Amino acid sequence: xxxxxxxxxxxxxxxxxxxxxxxxxxxxxxxxxxxxxxxxxxxxxxxxxxxxxxxxxxxxxxxxxxxxxxxxxxxxxxxxxxxxxxxxxxxxxxxxxxxxxxxxxxxxxxxxxxxxxxxxxxxxxxxxxxxxxxxxxxxxxxxxxxxxxxxxxxxxxxxxxxxxxxxxxxxxxxxxxxxxxxxxxxxxxxxxxxxxxxxxxxxxxxxxxxxxxxxxxxxxxxxxxxxxxxxxxxxxxxxxxxxxxxxxxxxxxxxxxxxxxxxxxxxxxxxxxxxxxxxxxxxxxxxxxxxxxxxxxxxxxxxxxxxxxxxxxxxxxxx
Amino acid sequence: xxxxxxxxxxxxxxxxxxxxxxxxxxxxxxxxxxxxxxxxxxxxxxxxxxxxxxxxxxxxxxxxxxxxxxxxxxxxxxxxxxxxxxxxxxxxxxxxxxxxxxxxxxxxxxxxxxxxxxxxxxxxxxxxxxxxxxxxxxxxxxxxxxxxxxxxxxxxxxxxxxxxxxxxxxxxxxxxxxxxxxxxxxxxxxxxxxxxxxxxxxxxxxxxxxxxxxxxxxxxxxxxxxxxxxxxxxxxxxxxxxxxxxxxxxxxxxxxxx
Numbered sequence: 197x198x199x200x201x202x203x204x205x206x207x208x209x210x211x212x213x214x215x216x217x218x219x220x221x222x223x224x225x226x227x228x229x230x231x232x233x234x235x236x237x238x239x240x241x242x243x244x245x246x247x248x249x250x251x252x253x254x255x256x257x258x259x260x261x262x263x264x265x266x267x268x269x270x271x272x273x274x275x276x277x278x279x280x281x282x283x284x285x286x287x288x289x290x291x292x293x294x295x296x297x298x299x300x301x302x303x304x305x306x307x308x309x310x311x312x313x314x315x316x317x318x319x320x321x322x323x324x325x326x327x328x329x330x331x332x333x334x335x336x337x338x339x340x341x342x343x344x345x346x347x348x349x350x351x352x353x354x355x356x357x358x359x360x361x362x363x364x365x366x367x368x369x370x371x372x373x374x375x376x377x378x379x380x381x382x383x384x385x386x387x388x389x390x391x392x393x394x395x396x397x398x399x400x401x402x403x404x405x406x407x408x409x410x411x412x413x414x415x416x417x418x419x420x421x422x423x424x425x426x427x428x429x430x431x432x433x434x435x436x437x438x439x440x441x442x443x444x445x446x447x448x449x450x451x452x453x454x455x456x457x458x459x460x461x462x463x464x465x466x467x468x469x470x471x472x473x474x475x476x477x478x479x480x481x482x483x484x485x486x487x488x489x490x491x492x493x494x495x496x497x498x499x500x501x502x503x504x505x506x507x508x509x510x511x512x513x514x515x
Numbered sequence: 516x517x518x519x520x521x522x523x524x525x526x527x528x529x530x531x532x533x534x535x536x537x538x539x540x541x542x543x544x545x546x547x548x549x550x551x552x553x554x555x556x557x558x559x560x561x562x563x564x565x566x567x568x569x570x571x572x573x574x575x576x577x578x579x580x581x582x583x584x585x586x587x588x589x590x591x592x593x594x595x596x597x598x599x600x601x602x603x604x605x606x607x608x609x610x611x612x613x614x615x616x617x618x619x620x621x622x623x624x625x626x627x628x629x630x631x632x633x634x635x636x637x638x639x640x641x642x643x644x645x646x647x648x649x650x651x652x653x654x655x656x657x658x659x660x661x662x663x664x665x666x667x668x669x670x671x672x673x674x675x676x677x678x679x680x681x682x683x684x685x686x687x688x689x690x691x692x693x694x695x696x697x698x699x700x701x702x703x704x705x706x707x708x709x710x711x712x713x714x715x716x717x718x719x720x721x722x723x724x725x726x727x728x729x730x731x732x733x734x735x736x737x738x739x740x741x742x743x744x745x746x747x748x749x750x751x752x753x754x755x756x757x758x759x760x761x762x763x764x765x766x767x768x769x770x771x772x773x
Contacts, residue, residue, distance in 0.1 A: 404602065
């Protein structure tokens with residue numbers, strides 16, 4: 197009480213102007229990093245094996261630009277399929293139906309266990325199993341034999357596997373399916389991160405299960421799903437280089453290494469590959485930033501709110 | 516099922532519920548007539564919340580029957596066998612029962628207005644414009660007309676709970692369930708939420724309210740049950756029960772909450 201009175205009477209205290217703590221370690225670090233950076237710059241400029249002119253000449257050659265284009269649309273297409281299928285698999289996995297749940301588990305198990313490069317080469321060679329792909333009644337021969345008909349065939353249409361399962365499609369399938377397996381795990385974790393009370397409140401309003409999932413749970417799960425999905429997209433972009441082994445010949449890395457092999461100047465083309473992938477990845481990171489901001493709407497202050505809620509248990513009210 | 520007109524709006528009869536081996540409800544009875552307010556009191560863990568959650572089938576009951584407006588909840592009786600209702604049928608039954616939760620459970624990614632409009636819009640209760648008008652009227656009624664475009668995280672607990680009440684009312688339910696609506700609120704915010712519930716009672720809404728606010732219970736409640744260990748220990752008129760509890764356990768509980 198007496199303190200209050202004292203504060204009112206005395207002039208405001210002097211603003212503190214203390215001598216800041218010195219950080220000699222930082223200056224040492226600045227020195228070391230500067231020297232290393234200078235050495236690296238010196239290397240880039242003076243070592244003529246880099247052949248910068250050759251890099252610039254070839255980096256923007258028409259086949260390389262087509263390669264960039266292939267890489268970009270293969271990434272986007274595989275990711276789109278991967279996300280869509282991943283959501284389906286995640287929902288199946290969380291379903292009460294044991295058959296769905298187990299098939300979803302099996303799918304993720306297989307596509308996460310096999311390395312992407314093996315998967316892609318495998319898909320590239322699926323033509324070995326079937327010369328033709330046909331659509332019709334399953335097990336038609338066996339069913340026909342059962343009823344005594346020789347060579348019974350109930351097929352609507354078909355096509356040659358080589359024309360259908362081109363490098364593109366095989367590569368796309370391989371990437372998309374394997375991506376779906378990873379996305380399924382990410383989506384599942386995202387769905388589980390949404391508070392149960394949300395589902396209950398929506399159910400109490402009389403919303404149906406699919407409506408609750410689509411309108412209430414998934415939009416909130418997105419907040420947990422987006423950051424790892426951004427990482428997945430970047431990883432997928434880089435993994436399109438594996439398409440060279442399907443093979444998808446128009447792809448960026450295949451083209452760059454082809455020029456390298458033809459001209460015996462592999463190293464400059466490796467540098468060109470680094471530059472292209474750095475550029476594309478940076479673009480994606482910018483996009484990710486905006487998507488994350490969109491899906492965190494309504495949540496900017498909610499974290500504080502949640503902390504406040506917990507505080508009530510300990511008897512701390514207010515802000 | 517004869518003479519449905521005289522039947523209470525909510526009939527809970529001999530309801531049993533257990534979680535694994537733990538019995539939570541042991542033969543609970545509760546009748547609430549249309550326009551009446553039933554108050555449920557009791558210590559935590561006595562099964563009050565579970566009872567409410569059974570009424571709109573968020574929990575499946577193990578034995579007994581629950582009827583709301585003459586409709587058996589969660590099941591269909593064919594001959595002497597009960598058939599589980601489909602998911603869509605359960606959802607349809609829940610539309611007649613509004614529920615307000617202790618932790619509000621507003622949808623954080625939607626504005627206040629979107630929260631209130633969501634269910635009626637998805638369930639095509641009316642045209643979008645009509646629903647918006649009704650939602651705005653409801654928000655005005657709970658005193659939040661100026662908050663329609665705000666996200667829930669921006670609101671105080673009391674405001675959030677009032678939005679939650681408006682959201683439940685938007686489905687035009689016949690019965691409202693309140694599960695400790697003020698227990699998560701700062702003391703100075705309790706009043707504004709109780710005021711809204713009191714207004715609803717005056718307007719003739721049928722309600723079951725689980726609460727620890729004894730003053731409110733005495734004032735608004737038409738009937739009261741005291742639950743302990745999954746059973747109804749004592750039932751009666753709130754004024755009478757709070758003034759002269761007949762049962763020893765009721766007396767002990769009331770002595771502690773006052």
